[in-house]
Amino acid sequence: MDGRKRLQVDFYFDLVCPWCLIGKRRLESAIDLVALAYPDLDVVIRWKSLPLLPNLPVEGVPYGPFYLHRLGSAAAVAVRRRQIREEGFAAGVSFNFEQIERMPNTLAAHQLVALAGEAGGASLQGSLIERLFDAYFQRGEDIGDVEWLIGIAETYGIERAIALTRMELSTRQVPLEHWLADAKRLGLSGVPSVVSEGRVLQGALPPGQLAQALLESLAA
Numbered sequence: 190m191d192g193r194k195r196l197q198v199d200f201y202f203d204l205v206c207p208w209c210l211i212g213k214r215r216l217e218s219a220i221d222l223v224a225l226a227y228p229d230l231d232v233v234i235r236w237k238s239l240p241l242l243p244n245l246p247v248e249g250v251p252y253g254p255f256y257l258h259r260l261g262s263a264a265a266v267a268v269r270r271r272q273i274r275e276e277g278f279a280a281g282v283s284f285n286f287e288q289i290e291r292m293p294n295t296l297a298a299h300q301l302v303a304l305a306g307e308a309g310g311a312s313l314q315g316s317l318i319e320r321l322f323d324a325y326f327q328r329g330e331d332i333g334d335v336e337w338l339i340g341i342a343e344t345y346g347i348e349r350a351i352a353l354t355r356m357e358l359s360t361r362q363v364p365l366e367h368w369l370a371d372a373k374r375l376g377l378s379g380v381p382s383v384v385s386e387g388r389v390l391q392g393a394l395p396p397g398q399l400a401q402a403l404l405e406s407l408a409a
Contacts, residue, residue, distance in 0.1 A: 212381030219399035293333025
């Protein structure tokens with residue numbers, strides 16, 4: 190035994206949620222703050238899929254009209270984007286919304302994240318999640334397109350046949366009920382959410398607030 194302590198943190202996310210990318214950055218910053226106080230502590234993130242729109246058509250829907258309908262007006266969309274960009278800038282994240290053409294169904298992508306966890310653990314998952322966020326919010330890639338996802342899988346050493354099987358229509362829905370039940374059990378109303386030692390923190394909270402909550406859960 191090396192005497193190091195361990196704190197498990199669950200991060201609930203969806204891949205088309207800009208606040209989840211901001212929340213991921215803030216959680217990482219919070220963990221860095223915790224490390225200053227507890228250098229002998231290993232904070233282990235478990236990546237928890239929680240698709241927001243699992244009932245979207247498998248091919249997705251046009252992005253612009255989707256948000257116009259969701260927020261009610263072009264002015265409301267502009268205000269929301271400005272808010273996200275400002276918060277993202279502070280977290281070291283930029284968003285290129287103008288490049289996005291599709292609001293994808295993310296079930297296949299979440300299956301790939303799960304498969305990455307089985308193949309390489311949380312570290313590989315974290316790398317893949319970062320790649321998917323970047324592809325979507327920076328370059329407007331269609332992260333719901335199975336062929337595109339298979340290409341990404343192969344760059345992470347995941348065999349094409351295995352990835353394809355997991356992302357087939359008949360199997361991609363399989364874990365959804367478990368994911369939704371898990372969120373319901375915890376009382377989660379959305380993403381991003383952080384859960385540690387039974388403490389539930391919802392929203393993209395500032396790093397300092399997150400760090401304080403993690404330290405409190407460590408002492409509990």
